[in-house]
């Protein structure tokens with residue numbers, strides 16, 4: 001059932017105010033935290049409603065839209081293209097990327113948050129270099145160690161980030177994780193703190209291409225406060241904006 005625009009607008013305002021409160025509680029500037037609309041399973045019309053509402057929310061800036069599946073990115077790309085061209089929307093891939101989907105992913109997104117191997121990074125870099133463009137990427141880290149989750153192991157993350165940052169055609173902008181499925185706030189926060197420590201180690205390494213790797217994409221509807229407390233710069237929210245899937 002389509003969600004009425006007023007409903008989406010008020011939920012977006014509520015999520016934004018949760019993020020603002022969490023930032024202030026952590027002694028951070030709320031403008032350091034962006035809210036990405038996690039739009040999986042939502043149709044293009046609903047995504048456009050949400051983008052319009054988010055674009056009208058003070059402090060929001062360019063609206064980040066994140067899709068999990070390349071197929072959905074491709075399906076919604078025509079609707080989003082004018083907004084992308086106008087600089088109103090920035091599209092991120094937030095789901096696992098398979099090497100046979102690199103071309104459509106590149107055609108429809110400006111940031112791949114889910115680079116978790118040198119192989120996929122190299123596949124992206126090769127095509128970007130050939131096309132004369134630069135793609136923003138994040139290294140996805142599996143901080144919880146849960147088998148169902150993608151991402152490089154925390155022990156290997158700093159090394160992988162250094163290799164990715166050195167590739168032509170890619171700009172390493174930060175790190176992404178999906179938090180632990182735990183009701184224990186301490187466990188969830190420890191995972192997010194781990195991602196921050198990895199980020200700090202990489203930026204502090206002085207290795208080529210690592211200076212701009214400041215983003216921490218972490219936290220979803222249920223745990224965005226914990227993520228912001230640990231330094232999140234992007235929280236990815238689906239349910240809190242679009243309702244249960």
Ligand SMILES: *Cc1c(COP(=O)(O)O)cnc(C)c1O
Nearest residue numbers: 038094220221236237238239240
């Ligand atoms: C679905 C999804 C989200 C949003 O999760 P909600 O709990 O619905 O807010 C964030 N990140 C990723 C990678 C997702 O797949």
